[in-house]
Amino acid sequence: MTRSRGSQPAHAHAPSDGLPTQQPDAATTGDGQPSLSRRGMLLATAAAAMAGAATAAEPVERSLPPRFQLGLAAYGFRRFFPWMKGKPQQPADESRTLSIASFLDLAADLGCDGGELTAYFFDPATTDADLLALRRQAFLRGIAISGTAVGNRFTRPAGEELDAEIADVKRWIDRTALLGSSHLRVFAGSPTKGLSDEQAFRQCVESLEACCDYAGSRGVMLGLENHGGIVATADGLLAVVNAVQSPWLGVNLDTGNFRTADPYAELARCGPYAVNVQYKVEVQRSPEGPKEPADLPRVIAILKDVGYRGFLTLEYEASEDPFDAVPRHLDELREACGSLLG
Numbered sequence: 001m002t003r004s005r006g007s008q009p010a011h012a013h014a015p016s017d018g019l020p021t022q023q024p025d026a027a028t029t030g031d032g033q034p035s036l037s038r039r040g041m042l043l044a045t046a047a048a049a050m051a052g053a054a055t056a057a058e059p060v061e062r063s064l065p066p067r068f069q070l071g072l073a074a075y076g077f078r079r080f081f082p083w084m085k086g087k088p089q090q091p092a093d094e095s096r097t098l099s100i101a102s103f104l105d106l107a108a109d110l111g112c113d114g115g116e117l118t119a120y121f122f123d124p125a126t127t128d129a130d131l132l133a134l135r136r137q138a139f140l141r142g143i144a145i146s147g148t149a150v151g152n153r154f155t156r157p158a159g160e161e162l163d164a165e166i167a168d169v170k171r172w173i174d175r176t177a178l179l180g181s182s183h184l185r186v187f188a189g190s191p192t193k194g195l196s197d198e199q200a201f202r203q204c205v206e207s208l209e210a211c212c213d214y215a216g217s218r219g220v221m222l223g224l225e226n227h228g229g230i231v232a233t234a235d236g237l238l239a240v241v242n243a244v245q246s247p248w249l250g251v252n253l254d255t256g257n258f259r260t261a262d263p264y265a266e267l268a269r270c271g272p273y274a275v276n277v278q279y280k281v282e283v284q285r286s287p288e289g290p291k292e293p294a295d296l297p298r299v300i301a302i303l304k305d306v307g308y309r310g311f312l313t314l315e316y317e318a319s320e321d322p323f324d325a326v327p328r329h330l331d332e333l334r335e336a337c338g339s340l341l342g
Helices: 036-051 074-080 100-109 128-141 160-178 197-218 234-243 263-273 296-305 322-340
Strands: 067-073 114-118 144-149 183-186 221-225 249-254 274-279 282-284 291-293 309-314
Touching: 067 074, 067 100, 067 144, 067 322, 074 100, 074 114, 074 322, 100 114, 100 128, 114 309, 128 144, 128 160, 144 160, 144 309, 160 183, 160 197, 183 197, 183 249, 183 274, 197 221, 197 234, 221 234, 221 274, 234 249, 234 263, 249 263, 263 274, 263 296, 274 296, 296 322, 309 322
Parallel strands: 067 114, 067 309, 114 144, 144 183, 183 221, 221 249, 249 274, 274 309
Antiparallel strands: 282 291
């Protein structure tokens, strides 16, 4: 299967499943595992071997000026939903408990163009009729469902567990389409015990290709997030993106998830492939390093330089109460984006 480009627009989580703790300048860690930089080189080599003569990934073809739509991710309010991954959870404040419907209302009330819905927070009893009711609600409130997100792990050995992961992503492709959205945020994962990075890479690529084939039939883009594991660095993320031969895969660019010495350089490398952007208000320059405020003007400049057009979604994960912090950060985003918002 080759990646089709041509004149069509081409493409250039969630609680962590365990971000690696390697230092980026070391060849291996204390337990013999590859460092972030070494892992990226290994995966790039594996990607080249898998791709063979196939067409390499190209950046999204963008001929118009950059334009952003302001979005809000439900994950920023994760402690206030009564459901987490199919199980009941006690909301942090019962007087401010959120449902998926009330989150959409909140995003609309805050003046957002879209709201991203995470699979974790849906009542397990949700039906197709419920999803259509959410689609109707969003339309009448003048807000888009910018996308959905699912918590998969494709770095597993072949077998029932991996098959279940693929089936769940396909189920959420169907749900995303039913909600009237065209983007599903997906993950790669860290290698499970017994798998090398190269083996995990191959499992991930093959799983993504199977899901992309299905996503294309439903008109849904898959956005692979830079989220630890084999996609903790730009090298690792682009290795996977280049190996998956489908026009239905792009990058879900999370501005807070490159925990390297220069996260902005990593963002700039991956920006041309972005089909969705999650903005975090903090960054870390090493997996175990301190958090620091994100350089918002620099992030905007990176997106502007690559001509990004699409949702810029606030995914709030800092310690302040999101009901207090999110409105302020949305205002900061509006001021920084200025005329780029549309």
